[in-house]
Amino acid sequence: MKLLTCPVNGTRPLSEFIFGGEYRQAPEQNSCTDAEWAAYVHNRHGAPGDKKEWWYHSPSGTWFIAERNTLTDKVSSTYLLSQKNLNEEKAAQEAGK
Amino acid sequence: MSFRIPKQAREWLNRDKKINFTFEGETFTGFEGDTISSALWAAEQKVLGRSFKYHRPRGVLSLANHDINVMLTDGTDTNMRGDIVELKEGMSLNAVNTIGGVKKDKNSYIDSISPLLPVGFYYKAFHTPRRLFPFWENIIRKAAGLGVVNFNYPRILKRKQHAHCDLLVIGAGPTGLTAAYEAAQAGLEVTIIDENRHAGGSLGYNRAGDKASVEYLDDLLNKVVRHPKITLRTDAYAAGYYPDHLIPVVEAGGITKFRAKAVIVASGAFEQPPVFRYNDLPGVMLGSAAQRLIYRYSVKPFNNGIVVTANDYGYRVAIDLLDAGTKVVAVVDLRSGSNGGLHAAELYRRGIKIYPGHCVYEALATSDKSSVRGAVICAYDDKENIALAANKFTLECDGIAMSAGWAPAAALLYQAGTGMQFDYGVQQFVPNRLPEGVFAAGKVNGIYDLDQRMRDGIRAASDALRHLGHSVAPYAIEKHNGPSPSHAYPMVPHAKGKNFVDFDEDIQIKDFENAAKEGFDNIELMKRFTTVGMGPSQGKHSNMNAIRILAKIRSLPVEKIGTTTSRPFFHPTPIGHLGGRGFHPHRLTAIHDWHQAHGAVFTDIGAWKRAAYYPAANHSKEDAIQAEAMAVRKSAGIIDASSFGKIEIYGPDAAEFLERFFTGSYISQKVGSCRYVLLLDESGVVVDDGIASRLATDLFYLSIGTSNAAAVYREMQRSQQEWQLNIALVNVTGAYGAMNIAGPSAREILASLTDLDLSYESFPISHIQEAVVAGVEARVIRVAFVSDMAYELHVPMAQSQHVWNALIEAGKKHGLRPFGSDTQRLLRLEMGHHMPGIDTDGLTNPFEIGAEWAIKMDKPYFIGQRSLSILAKRPLRKQLVPFVLASNFNADMPMECNLVIDGNEIAGRVTSISYSKFIDRCIGFAFVTPAKKAVGSEFQIRTDSGSLVTATVVETPFFKNQIKSQKGA
Numbered sequence A: 001m002k003l004l005t006c007p008v009n010g011t012r013p014l015s016e017f018i019f020g021g022e023y024r025q026a027p028e029q030n031s032c033t034d035a036e037w038a039a040y041v042h043n044r045h046g047a048p049g050d051k052k053e054w055w056y057h058s059p060s061g062t063w064f065i066a067e068r069n070t071l072t073d074k075v076s077s078t079y080l081l082s083q084k085n086l087n088e089e090k091a092a093q094e095a096g097k
Numbered sequence B: 001m002s003f004r005i006p007k008q009a010r011e012w013l014n015r016d017k018k019i020n021f022t023f024e025g026e027t028f029t030g031f032e033g034d035t036i037s038s039a040l041w042a043a044e045q046k047v048l049g050r051s052f053k054y055h056r057p058r059g060v061l062s063l064a065n066h067d068i069n070v071m072l073t074d075g076t077d078t079n080m081r082g083d084i085v086e087l088k089e090g091m092s093l094n095a096v097n098t099i100g101g102v103k104k105d106k107n108s109y110i111d112s113i114s115p116l117l118p119v120g121f122y123y124k125a126f127h128t129p130r131r132l133f134p135f136w137e138n139i140i141r142k143a144a145g146l147g148v149v150n151f152n153y154p155r156i157l158k159r160k161q162h163a164h165c166d167l168l169v170i171g172a173g174p175t176g177l178t179a180a181y182e183a184a185q186a187g188l189e190v191t192i193i194d195e196n197r198h199a200g201g202s203l204g205y206n207r208a209g210d211k212a213s214v215e216y217l218d219d220l221l222n223k224v225v226r227h228p229k230i231t232l233r234t235d236a237y238a239a240g241y242y243p244d245h246l247i248p249v250v251e252a253g254g255i256t257k258f259r260a261k262a263v264i265v266a267s268g269a270f271e272q273p274p275v276f277r278y279n280d281l282p283g284v285m286l287g288s289a290a291q292r293l294i295y296r297y298s299v300k301p302f303n304n305g306i307v308v309t310a311n312d313y314g315y316r317v318a319i320d321l322l323d324a325g326t327k328v329v330a331v332v333d334l335r336s337g338s339n340g341g342l343h344a345a346e347l348y349r350r351g352i353k354i355y356p357g358h359c360v361y362e363a364l365a366t367s368d369k370s371s372v373r374g375a376v377i378c379a380y381d382d383k384e385n386i387a388l389a390a391n392k393f394t395l396e397c398d399g400i401a402m403s404a405g406w407a408p409a410a411a412l413l414y415q416a417g418t419g420m421q422f423d424y425g426v427q428q429f430v431p432n433r434l435p436e437g438v439f440a441a442g443k444v445n446g447i448y449d450l451d452q453r454m455r456d457g458i459r460a461a462s463d464a465l466r467h468l469g470h471s472v473a474p475y476a477i478e479k480h481n482g483p484s485p486s487h488a489y490p491m492v493p494h495a496k497g498k499n500f501v502d503f504d505e506d507i508q509i510k511d512f513e514n515a516a517k518e519g520f521d522n523i524e525l526m527k528r529f530t531t532v533g534m535g536p537s538q539g540k541h542s543n544m545n546a547i548r549i550l551a552k553i554r555s556l557p558v559e560k561i562g563t564t565t566s567r568p569f570f571h572p573t574p575i576g577h578l579g580g581r582g583f584h585p586h587r588l589t590a591i592h593d594w595h596q597a598h599g600a601v602f603t604d605i606g607a608w609k610r611a612a613y614y615p616a617a618n619h620s621k622e623d624a625i626q627a628e629a630m631a632v633r634k635s636a637g638i639i640d641a642s643s644f645g646k647i648e649i650y651g652p653d654a655a656e657f658l659e660r661f662f663t664g665s666y667i668s669q670k671v672g673s674c675r676y677v678l679l680l681d682e683s684g685v686v687v688d689d690g691i692a693s694r695l696a697t698d699l700f701y702l703s704i705g706t707s708n709a710a711a712v713y714r715e716m717q718r719s720q721q722e723w724q725l726n727i728a729l730v731n732v733t734g735a736y737g738a739m740n741i742a743g744p745s746a747r748e749i750l751a752s753l754t755d756l757d758l759s760y761e762s763f764p765i766s767h768i769q770e771a772v773v774a775g776v777e778a779r780v781i782r783v784a785f786v787s788d789m790a791y792e793l794h795v796p797m798a799q800s801q802h803v804w805n806a807l808i809e810a811g812k813k814h815g816l817r818p819f820g821s822d823t824q825r826l827l828r829l830e831m832g833h834h835m836p837g838i839d840t841d842g843l844t845n846p847f848e849i850g851a852e853w854a855i856k857m858d859k860p861y862f863i864g865q866r867s868l869s870i871l872a873k874r875p876l877r878k879q880l881v882p883f884v885l886a887s888n889f890n891a892d893m894p895m896e897c898n899l900v901i902d903g904n905e906i907a908g909r910v911t912s913i914s915y916s917k918f919i920d921r922c923i924g925f926a927f928v929t930p931a932k933k934a935v936g937s938e939f940q941i942r943t944d945s946g947s948l949v950t951a952t953v954v955e956t957p958f959f960k961n962q963i964k965s966q967k968g969a
Helices: A034-042 A081-096 B036-042 B106-112 B121-125 B130-143 B174-185 B212-226 B287-297 B313-323 B341-349 B411-415 B450-467 B509-517 B523-530 B543-554 B592-597 B621-634 B654-661 B709-723 B746-751 B797-814 B821-831 B865-871
Strands: A003-006 A010-013 A017-022 A050-057 A062-069 A074-079 B014-023 B026-032 B071-073 B092-095 B159-170 B190-193 B230-233 B246-251 B254-265 B269-271 B284-286 B304-309 B327-333 B354-356 B358-365 B372-381 B386-396 B399-403 B406-408 B419-423 B428-433 B438-440 B500-502 B601-605 B608-613 B637-640 B645-650 B674-680 B686-696 B699-704 B728-731 B736-742 B768-773 B776-781 B790-796 B879-885 B899-902 B905-916 B921-928 B938-942 B948-953
Touching (some): A081 B709, B014 B036, B174 B190, B174 B254, B254 B411, B254 B450, B313 B399, B327 B341, B327 B386, B438 B450, B500 B509, B592 B797, B637 B821, B654 B709, B736 B746, B736 B797, B746 B797, B921 B948
Parallel strands (some): B014 B092, B159 B190, B159 B254, B190 B230
Antiparallel strands (some): A062 A074, B246 B254, B269 B406, B372 B386, B601 B608, B645 B699, B768 B776, B899 B905, B905 B921
């Protein structure tokens, strides 16, 4: 069984996790066209490669993002979405200075 | 008469303990430590079983757990493998695949008609006419499969354990032992496993007369066994490889799931038989099998043996045979240019005749076909791989040992995702791209020389150490040097065939040729057509030769043929090992025991056990449900609703969170009021619904249906992770028990237990109050799900039994009775409430169930809003409508999922339907085309039997005229 690292609880067996689908940024709903929205809702990229995915550590109720290559099944990093946002903000601020 | 020879160093026998057993009614004696096969062979019993297809007599082939023609039963266990199962006192054994015993198998005639049974015979012969197939099937089923299942077999559950180690070494031969020792010396916690009863691998039997190898093994084992960081487990096989180094290890007592940080596969190689006519006779065995007989069990393989070899290994076997007292008649070497190495020189010195560039053209059977009486030898063209039979001659012998080469025991490497390539230096597939943390060493890595294998063990250990972050210098070893340990094509064609490639399935060279002629010339197709490698040994002794034959047929290099997929389990694993305790955790409410004591029938909803109904004696399920429903309508009923999902949303942004998550409006919701919540997904499909009660400006108490509650809570957590609002989500499902008391007498019953003003004026529907009920702090909600006159009480789980008892007691004089979740389904239907997941499916949008009223489109955002704005522009395609059947309907009752039919078209389906005793009508919900949605419209439902039933669209609630006005009631 595969192991997955929850950013809060550490490395745990896969049976403790629930897959939550690919993490995708929704288009701006007030300005996008119907077709753009429909594409977001219904279409998925099936091609294997590096994906951002939602995973849920069930016993602790932790949602997090795993960056996983769906071809090799290798997880390169896991983090809380909020942490990543903070990190990105910080990086953007520093880049702006 | 006995083939037993004097005690050998490190033999596996305990000569102090004799074991008596019977085989096919005859009594035999062996020693403790013997396998069934070794004990029988010691008694010169050579016919140990019959082959699967042609029922040919078979004996010892490998003694390495792929002698699948020697399968026995003791009446309880089916298919015990004689070559590895240890002898036990009093065993009473019979071969499995015979009618009337191995010696006089009545099915042995099949061998003589074998030309009538080519590969693919069954596929073709019984295909048509179809009506005859049941007749043939009966015959084929009897012939297919091995052994008879004993249905009285006791249910034995084996334990499952988990174990961890830094390094798991698979194979306790010289390579694995060396690797383990090296890694342990550097500080790793090492476990070594080996499928054999004793460690040592080939070091224990491949001696070529060299006494030093025993001392070598003693030293190595001493170091390993005494090492505090090494655990050695024998009689344990690695059954498969699963991601992140999870390896189930199977032992007699059960499975241990090993999680290792690194794995060294030192699993060795399987010896492969050369292919010549009658290479399957009892007495023809692999060279390593002869060595195992001699050194493990002190049994002489035969009296006068011929060694046929296609590598230098056969010369080692010949020396071991001589040392065991077997007369070696000749060594026949397929290769013409080879000198056979050091051991050939010794054989010359000892006067053994060697025939280079020769082959065994065919083995000759004794008249009763129970053994070998000689071999026909002739020259062999090692380039064209054909026998030059013009000058053939016969040598007498009673056994043939054969060595032609090896196939790596690479199943686990394949499963781990190893890329293999064909190495012509060793004529074998070897790993060239290993997954992270997986290492291969020894024969499986194409290394054969003993010293070199041990250094390969050191090399693998150093690789594993570096993988685990230890700073050790890389250790390089050179590739195999010298003659190839495997022959490129050890096949001797023969016009009359019976030159077996696969002993499991009796497949001959010509079968492959025929398969290729029919177009099955891809390895995966050929495997399925010929069934090569599909028998119990899973191709361990046949796949490599099959690949070689196919390569030759197609004139392709071997590596272009590829290999078939290797899957767990490595050896057949008993079902008892795999099966286990049922492990489906379920949740019980605090009132569960009461329900049980009152005769409830339970149903599984989500993770919960819920009381479905309480049948009185001699009452049917239907009677019980109608009686419970009548109580709610006429007096009062009470249901345990503790399994409802209960979630608190707490914080300044609590209302904002609900606004985004659900479709309705919550910022404007007054404290003390309840509102309906409807959850959609991003495509606008209805997911679930529930009730949100506002307890304070910053506190909402949400209750949702049982079955989907866990998933809804999970989605709330995900949204919060995205939105990062100033709230906390608390799942209090298990903290609060809930019960719903409903019916005309509900208010009076509840009033006797609380000071709360329950008048309809001060406590209207869709409101929540906090009050003390029966001495317990309770949240009291007026919801109209099953009845307009209902109170839902939420109390701490631990006190829920107390409150329940108090209500039951107070309700006695009012005829209060408990009702279950099945009755609740009927009650809500009478009320005209549709339920997500029952009256909706994975495509239903809120417009189709008439839930527009629950949607506030003019707020900034909610999940599914954008999709609804698109759907709103489109015409409806279906509509959920309430319907009734004719009064006094007494025909074929439609059921849920029956189709609504309009002419020849499917126009919808029934989602809920039930008879209601209270209304005295059959009522339900159905999807229909929008044209039929108006009250009074009629539509047709087709029942399971095909009859058409007319239904009429009505308004809800179904009993509208029989109940007082609910507005503010």
